[in-house]
Amino acid sequence: MERFELKNARYLASDVMQRLIQPGDTVVDATMGNGGDTVFLAQLVGEQGRVYAIDIQPAAMKRTKERLEAEGLIERVFFSLEGHQHLAEIVGGPVRAVMFNLGWLPGGDHICTTRTETTVEAVLQACSCLLPGGLISVCVYPGHEEGMRELEAVTQFCRNLPVRTYTVLQHRFINAKAETPQLFLIQKNA
Numbered sequence: 001m002e003r004f005e006l007k008n009a010r011y012l013a014s015d016v017m018q019r020l021i022q023p024g025d026t027v028v029d030a031t032m033g034n035g036g037d038t039v040f041l042a043q044l045v046g047e048q049g050r051v052y053a054i055d056i057q058p059a060a061m062k063r064t065k066e067r068l069e070a071e072g073l074i075e076r077v078f079f080s081l082e083g084h085q086h087l088a089e090i091v092g093g094p095v096r097a098v099m100f101n102l103g104w105l106p107g108g109d110h111i112c113t114t115r116t117e118t119t120v121e122a123v124l125q126a127c128s129c130l131l132p133g134g135l136i137s138v139c140v141y142p143g144h145e146e147g148m149r150e151l152e153a154v155t156q157f158c159r160n161l162p163v164r165t166y167t168v169l170q171h172r173f174i175n176a177k178a179e180t181p182q183l184f185l186i187q188k189n190a
């Protein structure tokens with residue numbers, strides 16, 4: 001049996017999502033990137049479920065589609081290149097979960113990183129779409145200038161969420177370097 005160890009922000013986000021998402025659920029990958037999270041979510045929602053996969057880069061959608069085709073999961077996914085700041089309009093209804101993995105496309109152009117203003121707007125819209133008991137995960141990478149701005153803005157946004165409606169957790173390794181990724185989990189109270 002594998003020995004338990006504390007793992008990174010992305011691992012924790014996936015672990016929590018795996019516990020929450022049920023077959024038939026509607027969920028969102030708000031930063032498609034290379035499609036790792038989209039494939040993961042498509043597996044969790046099953047044949048009757050639906051994943052909305054969002055990115056602004058056509059290259060991200062192309063890679064993600066290739067991965068989904070290879071796994072036989074593409075029918076479960078709706079794609080949008082509109083940008084997650086339009087999340088509520090793209091999704092158009094309640095969702096069980098939304099995953100954000102901020103930063104830039106791995107192996108892609110660093111200029112095309114997520115941006116503080118659109119990130120905060122997107123998380124706000126994700127909150128408005130959440131079902132009771134639903135969950136948002138936001139992985140933040142403060143190792144670059146825009147990532148540090150995002151960390152500050154997401155922290156502030158989360159602090160201001162009403163405690164009656166949302167339970168919010170910030171996960172960080174407090175003895176690690178300042179640039180170590182951090183995870184925010186926002187659950188709408190049932």
Ligand SMILES: C[S@@+](CC[C@H](N)C(=O)[O-])C[C@H]1O[C@@H](n2cnc3c(N)ncnc32)[C@H](O)[C@@H]1O
Pocket residue numbers: 030031032033034035036037038054055056057060082083084085101102103104105106112113114115118
């Ligand atoms: C770190 S990557 C995501 C990694 C991905 N989840 C995976 O499993 O490979 C961040 C992505 O966010 C995308 N992005 C940047 N601004 C965006 C926006 N406004 N709306 C949606 N996606 C955006 C980037 O193009 C990039 O592909």
